[in-house]
Amino acid sequence: MLTRRDFVWTSLAATTLASLFPPEVRAASGGTLLPPGVSKAAFADAMRQMGTVVGPSNVFLGEVALAGYQDHFAMTPPEQHAPCGAVAPANLEQILGVLQVAREHRIPIWTISTGRNFGYGGPAPRLPGTLVLDLKRMNRVLEVNETHAYAVVEPGVSYKDLYEHLQRIGSKLWIDCAAPGWGGVVGNLLDRGVGYTPMGEHFLSQQCGMQVVLSDGTVVETGMAGQQAGTAEYCYRYGHGPWVDGLFTQSNFGIVTRLGVQLMPQPPGYRPYMVTFPDDDAIEPLTEAVRPLKLAQIIPNAATSTELLWEASVQVRKDQYFKGDGPVPDSVRERLKSDLGVGAWNFYGGLYGPPAVMDANWRVIQAALGQVRGAKFFFAEDRKGHAAFDYREKLMRGEPNLTEFGTIAWIPNAGHVGFGPVVPVDGKLALAQYEMVRSESNKAGFDYFGEFIVGWRDMHHIYMPAFRLDDPAEHERMRGLLTRLIDKAADDHYGVYRTHLDFMDKVAGTYGWNEGALGRFNHRLKRALDPAGILAPGKSGIWPS
Amino acid sequence: MRAAFTAGVGAITILCAAVLTGPATADQSARERSGAELYTHWCADCHDPGPGHPGTLRMAGDLGPDQSVLRRSPLVNRQLIKTVVRQGFQMMPPFRPTEISDAELERLAAYLTGPSP
Numbered sequence: 147m148l149t150r151r152d153f154v155w156t157s158l159a160a161t162t163l164a165s166l167f168p169p170e171v172r173a174a175s176g177g178t179l180l181p182p183g184v185s186k187a188a189f190a191d192a193m194r195q196m197g198t199v200v201g202p203s204n205v206f207l208g209e210v211a212l213a214g215y216q217d218h219f220a221m222t223p224p225e226q227h228a229p230c231g232a233v234a235p236a237n238l239e240q241i242l243g244v245l246q247v248a249r250e251h252r253i254p255i256w257t258i259s260t261g262r263n264f265g266y267g268g269p270a271p272r273l274p275g276t277l278v279l280d281l282k283r284m285n286r287v288l289e290v291n292e293t294h295a296y297a298v299v300e301p302g303v304s305y306k307d308l309y310e311h312l313q314r315i316g317s318k319l320w321i322d323c324a325a326p327g328w329g330g331v332v333g334n335l336l337d338r339g340v341g342y343t344p345m346g347e348h349f350l351s352q353q354c355g356m357q358v359v360l361s362d363g364t365v366v367e368t369g370m371a372g373q374q375a376g377t378a379e380y381c382y383r384y385g386h387g388p389w390v391d392g393l394f395t396q397s398n399f400g401i402v403t404r405l406g407v408q409l410m411p412q413p414p415g416y417r418p419y420m421v422t423f424p425d426d427d428a429i430e431p432l433t434e435a436v437r438p439l440k441l442a443q444i445i446p447n448a449a450t451s452t453e454l455l456w457e458a459s460v461q462v463r464k465d466q467y468f469k470g471d472g473p474v475p476d477s478v479r480e481r482l483k484s485d486l487g488v489g490a491w492n493f494y495g496g497l498y499g500p501p502a503v504m505d506a507n508w509r510v511i512q513a514a515l516g517q518v519r520g521a522k523f524f525f526a527e528d529r530k531g532h533a534a535f536d537y538r539e540k541l542m543r544g545e546p547n548l549t550e551f552g553t554i555a556w557i558p559n560a561g562h563v564g565f566g567p568v569v570p571v572d573g574k575l576a577l578a579q580y581e582m583v584r585s586e587s588n589k590a591g592f593d594y595f596g597e598f599i600v601g602w603r604d605m606h607h608i609y610m611p612a613f614r615l616d617d618p619a620e621h622e623r624m625r626g627l628l629t630r631l632i633d634k635a636a637d638d639h640y641g642v643y644r645t646h647l648d649f650m651d652k653v654a655g656t657y658g659w660n661e662g663a664l665g666r667f668n669h670r671l672k673r674a675l676d677p678a679g680i681l682a683p684g685k686s687g688i689w690p691s
Numbered sequence: 692m693r694a695a696f697t698a699g700v701g702a703i704t705i706l707c708a709a710v711l712t713g714p715a716t717a718d719q720s721a722r723e724r725s726g727a728e729l730y731t732h733w734c735a736d737c738h739d740p741g742p743g744h745p746g747t748l749r750m751a752g753d754l755g756p757d758q759s760v761l762r763r764s765p766l767v768n769r770q771l772i773k774t775v776v777r778q779g780f781q782m783m784p785p786f787r788p789t790e791i792s793d794a795e796l797e798r799l800a801a802y803l804t805g806p807s808p
Contacts, residue, residue, distance in 0.1 A: 214787035282789035533743035548736035
């Protein structure tokens with residue numbers, strides 16, 4: 147049997163590739179696990195029953211079949227997040243059937259939509275031995291409403307799927323996608339991810355109406371769809387009474403099986419722009435300049451300030467500039483700036499609307515950002531052939547692409563992981579965050595890859611360091627670095643908005659005010675909504691009783 | 692389209708087909724996609740020639756600029772393509788059968804290793 151460990155040696159051509167890297171390159175897969183407390187016979191019986199529900203070919207067991215359900219960028223041994231199996235239903239009825247079997251056998255389930263949130267664990271479950279409920283087969287765009295500017299999608303629809311669908315039918319609606327465009331519309335929104343158009347805050351600005359399955363099989367329609375037949379279910383998100391939709395984001399209280407996604411009508415004009423700043427500490431005055439422009443919506447989209455190495459790494463590799471160990475020195479940073487025509491900080495924004503509106507807004511933006519030392523302004527015609535500008539131009543109008551994955555092409559055989567504290571839009575806080583994270587990153591031996599994204603009134607500091615997959619010492623250093631960063635962020639009262647499987651408990655613990663009241667509240671909800679405790683144990687630090 | 696499910700018994704009642712305006716329901720998987728279409732959907736963003744493609748950027752570093760483009764590379768064959776897609780390789784995560792079916796993977800591997808059109 148071909149295993150993940152030795153597959154590269156199965157052909158002569160493969161040997162050519164494999165010879166470039168040591169055998170430790172490929173992470174070993176764990177063997178088949180059983181769910182906690184479930185016997186081998188009971189598990190086999192459950193899998194047989196689930197096979198009758200979803201079809202035997204949609205049940206995946208064993209090391210080879212489960213390779214795609216592991217954390218490909220794991221910093222810990224694969225066994226720590228290895229599933230016992232995976233099942234892939236095609237519709238709501240099959241989900242209900244799978245849930246019934248899971249309840250009867252007390253098998254925990256980890257739901258994924260597209261499972262491509264690499265950097266946070268990908269498709270892998272928090273708890274080893276959990277069964278992955280893979281909803282990728284539910285990949286239908288159920289409706290596109292051109293008049294009211296929304297779509298209704300199933301969980302398996304990726305950004306690329308939805309974009310291609312809209313292109314195919316001649317729609318004039320824009321999606322908003324995360325930077326790696328292979329992500330899922332539903333999964334990213336439920337993880338409270340962000341994008342780069344004026345609708346970049348996915349949960350706040352896009353979500354409207356959910357269908358949710360609870361662990362006992364109850365199907366709930368939220369918002370206006372709570373009526374027998376709502377007419378405004380994808381136009382007004384609140385309905386009547388408590389608004390519960392947020393309970394199903396970053397949680398394990400239910401399984402979202404359908405989502406209303408509000409979209410942006412294509413504007414009459416779009417002009418992406420870039421502003422470069424040569425100084426490392428420019429993030430402080432830049433952030434101060436951006437805040438009023440965002441509050442007033444003069445900059446309507448996600449205002450993104452990208453640091454030098456993030457900007458460089460989507461265009462060139464580290465070995466082209468530096469062959470030593472550890473972070474690139476300042477001399478290399480200066481060469482990168484000069485060769486690529488970029489700054490220590492690189493601000494991206496978009497103008498949207500009729501030409502007169504864009505012209506008027508541009509005058510305000512140029513005057514404000516021009517106050518920062520060394521500001522240089524660029525439009526698309528100035529950056530032809532620049533991969534970094536090209537992919538930002540696409541992102542800010544919602545065209546999915548994978549260029550940003552280039553940050554892990556910076557070094558050979560790499561993965562990456564995300565750390566995302568959120569702070570108010572404040573220049574001093576931004577500079578302090580940058581200096582602290584870059585310093586800690588460099589001390590741990592890693593280059594700093596970071597950007598600050600201002601959605602509206604908040605600022606996400608996204609740090610996505612690349613590390614070698616074939617170097618256990620780097621894994622250990624990365625885990626230590628992230629531990630320190632989470633601790634320091636908590637000490638400074640910066641909350642992390644999203645985290646990798648390995649750090650869910652730790653980050654949840656930083657929200658510990660009043661003897662962990664928030665965590666205890668989540669636990670009470672968990673007991674009430676999932677008394678069997680089978681949905682995604684450990685997600686966001688929420689465990690069953 | 693919205694269906695109502697009664698808790699416990701799982702009975703299904705179709706309530707309405709509430710498409711207000713716009714195109715009818717679409718299912719991307721309904722039509723069989725060619726190897727070229729599968730490449731465009733799943734691979735091109737990383738492996739097309741030129742800047743802005745992370746797979747190409749990385750392969751240029753590992754194998755040299757002349758071996759950086761995946762399509763028709765002499766370093767790959769069908770079996771390798773199929774194995775790497777399913778198992779992942781270095782920075783490239785694996786793709787599950789629920790994403791690329793076995794039949795689609797055959798067509799994709801044939802396209803990647805086949806002659807130029």
